[in-house]
Amino acid sequence: MRTIPALLVTIGLAASLTGCAASGAGSAPSACPAPGAASAAVTATGAFGEEPKVSVPSGLTTSGTQVSVLRSGDGRQIEEGTPTLVEYTLVDGATGKVAQTSGYSGQTAPITAGAANYGALGSALECAHVGDRLAVALPKSELSGAATVPGSSSKAEDAVIAVMDVKQAFDARATGTPQLAGDGMPAVVLAPSGAPGITIPSWSAPEDDALHLLRKGSGAELTAEDSAVIKYTAVSWAGSNGESSVIGSSWTDGSGAQAIPLAKGQVIDGVRNAVVGHRVGDQVLAIVHQQDGTTAYVIDVLGKMPA
Numbered sequence: 206m207r208t209i210p211a212l213l214v215t216i217g218l219a220a221s222l223t224g225c226a227a228s229g230a231g232s233a234p235s236a237c238p239a240p241g242a243a244s245a246a247v248t249a250t251g252a253f254g255e256e257p258k259v260s261v262p263s264g265l266t267t268s269g270t271q272v273s274v275l276r277s278g279d280g281r282q283i284e285e286g287t288p289t290l291v292e293y294t295l296v297d298g299a300t301g302k303v304a305q306t307s308g309y310s311g312q313t314a315p316i317t318a319g320a321a322n323y324g325a326l327g328s329a330l331e332c333a334h335v336g337d338r339l340a341v342a343l344p345k346s347e348l349s350g351a352a353t354v355p356g357s358s359s360k361a362e363d364a365v366i367a368v369m370d371v372k373q374a375f376d377a378r379a380t381g382t383p384q385l386a387g388d389g390m391p392a393v394v395l396a397p398s399g400a401p402g403i404t405i406p407s408w409s410a411p412e413d414d415a416l417h418l419l420r421k422g423s424g425a426e427l428t429a430e431d432s433a434v435i436k437y438t439a440v441s442w443a444g445s446n447g448e449s450s451v452i453g454s455s456w457t458d459g460s461g462a463q464a465i466p467l468a469k470g471q472v473i474d475g476v477r478n479a480v481v482g483h484r485v486g487d488q489v490l491a492i493v494h495q496q497d498g499t500t501a502y503v504i505d506v507l508g509k510m511p512a
Contacts, residue, residue: 237272237331237332238270238271238272238328238329238331238332238341239271239272240271240272240273240274241267241269241271241273241342242271243265243266243267243271243298243342243364244267244271244272244273244340244341244342245271245273245340246261246262246265246342247259247260247261247273247275247296247340247342247366247368248260248275249275249294249338249340249368253276253336253338253370254292254309254370254372255292255309256292256294256306256309257294257338257368257370259294259296259303259366259368260301261296261298261301261366262301263299263300263301264298264299264301265298265299265301265342265363265364265366266298266361266362266363266364267298267342267343267344267361267362267364268344268360268361268362269343269344270325270328270329270341270342270343270344270347271341271342271343272329272333272339272340272341272342273339273340274333274337274338274339274340275338275339275340275368276336276337276338277334277336277337278333278334278335278336278337278338278371279334279336280334280335280336280371280374281334281335281374282332282333282334283318283330283331283332283333283334283335283371283374284318284331284332284377285318285319285331285377286317286318286319286320286377286378286398286399286461287317287318287330287374287375287376287377288315288316288317288318288374288375288377288434288436288461288462288507288508289315289316289317289318289330289371289373289374289375290313290315290316290371290372290373290374290510290511291307291313291316291330291369291370291371291372292306292307292309292311292313292369292370292372293306293307293313293367293368293369293370294306294307294367294368295365295366295367296365296366296367296368297363297365297366298342298363298364298365298366299363299364311372311511312510314463314464315375315434315461315462315464316330316461317460317461317462318330318331319331319461320459320460320461321459322459322460322461323461324347325341325343325347326341326343326367326369327461329341329343329367329369330369330371333371334371335371335372335373335374336371337370337371338368338369338370338371339367339368339369339370339371340366340367340368341366341367341368341369342364342365342366343364343365343367344362344363344364344365345362345363345364345365346362373511375434375462375507375508376486376507376508377398377399377507378395378398378399378436378505378507379399379419379420379422379486379487379488379505379506379507380420380422380486381420381421381422381423381484381486381487381488382420382421383419383420384417384418384419384420384421386417387417387490389406389408389411390406390415390417390490390492391403391404391405391406391440391442391490391501392404392406393419393490393503398456399436399456399505400438400454400456400457401438401456401488401503401505402438403438403440403451403501403503405440405441405442405443405449405501410442410492410494410499411492413494414474414475414478414491414492414493414494415491415492416478416479416489416490416491416492417489417490418483418487418488418489418490419488419489419490419503420486420487420488421484421486421487422483422484422485422486422487422488422506423484423486424484424485424486424506424508425484425485425509426482426483426484427467427480427481427482427483427484427485427506427509428467428481428482429467429468429469429481430467430468431467431509431510432464432465432466432467432509432510433464433465433467433480433506433507433508433509433510434462434463434464434506434507434508434509434510435455435462435463435465435480435504435505435506435507436455436456436461436462436463436504436505436507437453437454437455437463437476437502437503437504437505438451438453438454438455438456438457438502438503439451439452439453439454439500439501439502440452440500440501441498441499441500441501442492442498442499442500442501452500462507464510465480467480467481473493473495475491475492475493475494475495475500475502476491476493476502476504478491479491479493479502479504480504480506483506484506485506485507485508485509486506487505487506488503488504488505488506489502489503489504489506490502490503491503491504
């Protein structure tokens with residue numbers, strides 16, 4: 206699957222986007238991205254979901270991120286934390302030439318609105334609706350990492366244009382019915398955003414891998430043929446041997462939701478087993494034994510990628 210950060214190198218943005226810093230909905234932003242002269246100057250023709258013909262005035266500049274809606278959709282609103290599938294075309298505003306596209310194959314990995322790794326482009330999705338076609342104009346420095354806060358530029362500079370078709374959105378968190386706690390398992394509490402906190406007990410981990418359903422969803426069942434959209438937090442099980450620590454969390458590391466293939470050998474077996482056979486909306490606590498120790502994962506199953 207292809208992601209926007211991997212495709213921006215042809216515009217000369219070596220640092221790409223990674224330098225930027227209880228319902229299924231995410232958190233509403235304090236203000237929605239506003240249109241401006243630069244985004245309003247963009248036109249895109251062609252069927253929604255297919256590669257458009259984009260027209261951008263040569264030498265286009267902007268002093269901040271601007272978002273215009275070229276086509277209005279009537280689907281769910283995108284909020285902070287919402288994993289979103291888009292097709293996109295990137296244009297260098299200095300030349301008006303297309304730099305990259307998503308490929309329009311339906312295989313682009315999800316972008317989580319507001320996730321730090323997607324910088325201004327992730328923020329641009331907030332308040333959009335599924336079915337929208339957006340024209341996003343932003344300064345190059347906001348993608349290269351030169352500007353630390355999206356929209357903080359005060360001086361006009363060359364723009365990067367993204368025309369994005371918002372095709373699908375997933376829940377921002379597991380929405381299933383809460384289940385009873387599991388005996389001998391770590392305690393899990395949720396922040397208002399849905400991000401889990403995991404407390405490892407003082408006793409030793411189970412000898413074998415173990416699973417416990419924290420929330421029971423009612424969505425589609427995941428099979429080994431699918432790619433699942435998930436969020437996760439992983440904590441080392443130190444028990445009586447030392448302190449536990451968070452070793453990974455897509456909630457806090459800026460990456461947002463992940464698309465993981467469930468075919469054998471694509472992800473570690475313990476994580477794969479925690480997802481295969483479960484349903485969209487489930488939240489699963491998995492105890493996984495790995496070479497470097499035992500890890501407790503809390504995995505929110507948010508959806509499955511289109512076939």
